[in-house]
Amino acid sequence: MSAFEAELQRRLEELESQSLLRKLRCVSSPQGVRIQVDGRELLNFSSNDYLGLATHPKLKAAAMEATERFGTGSGASRLICGSLEPHHQLELELAAFKGTEAALVFSTGYGTALGSITALVGKEDVIILDKLVHASIVDAARLSGATLRVFRHNDLADLEEILQWSGKRGGRTLIVTESIFSMDGDDAPLRELVALKEKYGAWLMIDEAHATGLFGGRRRGLAEEGGVSERVEVQMGTLGKALGSAGGYIAGSRRLIELLVNKARSFIFSTAPPPAASAAASAALVVIGSPEGLSLVNKLRANSSALKAGLRFASRAANSPILPFLVGDENQALGVADALRTQGIFVPAIRYPTVPRGKARLRFTVSAGHSSGDIARARSALLAAAENAAG
Ligand SMILES: *Cc1c(COP(=O)(O)O)cnc(C)c1O
Numbered sequence: 001m002s003a004f005e006a007e008l009q010r011r012l013e014e015l016e017s018q019s020l021l022r023k024l025r026c027v028s029s030p031q032g033v034r035i036q037v038d039g040r041e042l043l044n045f046s047s048n049d050y051l052g053l054a055t056h057p058k059l060k061a062a063a064m065e066a067t068e069r070f071g072t073g074s075g076a077s078r079l080i081c082g083s084l085e086p087h088h089q090l091e092l093e094l095a096a097f098k099g100t101e102a103a104l105v106f107s108t109g110y111g112t113a114l115g116s117i118t119a120l121v122g123k124e125d126v127i128i129l130d131k132l133v134h135a136s137i138v139d140a141a142r143l144s145g146a147t148l149r150v151f152r153h154n155d156l157a158d159l160e161e162i163l164q165w166s167g168k169r170g171g172r173t174l175i176v177t178e179s180i181f182s183m184d185g186d187d188a189p190l191r192e193l194v195a196l197k198e199k200y201g202a203w204l205m206i207d208e209a210h211a212t213g214l215f216g217g218r219r220r221g222l223a224e225e226g227g228v229s230e231r232v233e234v235q236m237g238t239l240g241k242a243l244g245s246a247g248g249y250i251a252g253s254r255r256l257i258e259l260l261v262n263k264a265r266s267f268i269f270s271t272a273p274p275p276a277a278s279a280a281a282s283a284a285l286v287v288i289g290s291p292e293g294l295s296l297v298n299k300l301r302a303n304s305s306a307l308k309a310g311l312r313f314a315s316r317a318a319n320s321p322i323l324p325f326l327v328g329d330e331n332q333a334l335g336v337a338d339a340l341r342t343q344g345i346f347v348p349a350i351r352y353p354t355v356p357r358g359k360a361r362l363r364f365t366v367s368a369g370h371s372s373g374d375i376a377r378a379r380s381a382l383l384a385a386a387e388n389a390a391g
Pocket of ligand 1: 109111210
């Protein structure tokens with residue numbers, strides 16, 4: 001074994017000894033409520049395809065039509081010759097959907113956070129993050145070179161203390177948080193956050209990855225539900241979750257979008273998204289805005305309440321599709337996930353570094369496609385597995 005291979009081996013063994021080694025599982029079916037994993041059918045409680053749109057006939061038809069017309073690849077970055085009609089169309093529709101002047105589409109949500117945050121703040125500035133924001137936001141904040149401060153999760157008093165400090169310092173301050181948190185499923189106090197950032201003249205960016213399409217009267221997101229959309233400088237979201245496609249977006253003012261086109265490096269130096277992905281996301285916005293979208297969201301909410309009833313899920317948000325079941329110990333969380341898989345139910349054990357050490361959990365995500373029988377099966381399997389783990 002070469003010294004390089006020996007070093008890799010040592011690192012992998014270290015992960016394994018801490019119950020932190022991860023493996024890929026091959027899924028040989030479409031995304032859905034029932035998936036084929038390593039040759040076995042499992043009832044899926046792990047997907048972010050909350051409304052089942054990833055396999056919706058209208059999205060598939062839109063993707064195929066775009067492929068027929070525009071081919072599979074975009075050929076270049078947006079600023080060279082890859083800025084295809086489906087991208088422009090989607091951006092117009094996203095802006096209309098979000099009620100903003102403009103929108104910009106990126107190839108991934110990860111790249112959306114990375115490019116937009118580094119375009120907005122730099123060495124002279126301060127960036128303030130909620131303790132539990134997604135890795136993409138943490139990486140972006142570090143890459144930006146701005147002075148980084150973290151406030152305790154959803155703790156407004158802690159945030160205000162940091163804002164007092166950054167206000168005295170002068171310069172720009174950007175606060176970044178999520179609306180529905182990806183691993184905890186709880187919601188940010190958006191109205192209070194907006195009031196605070198206005199009091200201190202800071203800017204606010206909200207990542208609605210897990211709320212776009214699911215919350216608010218027009219299902220624009222939690223900012224719409226809280227009535228604060230117009231007071232948030234930067235609204236981010238993803239296209240790969242409830243929207244059943246792939247990519248990310250920023251919605252905001254025309255100037256914001258123009259600046260990102262010029263400054264967001266993950267936008268500039270990356271091939272434009274495949275036309276099929278943008279066309280599918282456009283079709284998703286049509287479904288979400290229709291009566292079918294409303295009934296899917298209502299079904300999702302009913303399923304989430306039914307799964308939660310009487311069980312000790314750690315999520316305070318009403319109607320969250322993400323229901324974490326805290327176990328704590330990494331090894332024990334893997335044990336409960338294994339026990340559920342034996343019962344035919346697929347729920348991932350989420351461990352460090354996705355969540356803090358000792359906060360391992362089963363992260364249930366509910367879909368509008370689950371039947372009441374599916375929910376009942378998951379409930380009884382979880383009760384049995386959790387009892388065994390405790391006993
Ligand atoms: C999934 C997610 C992202 C990244 O989006 P991708 O399109 O999967 O790259 C960013 N932020 C949050 C909160 C997410 O949950």
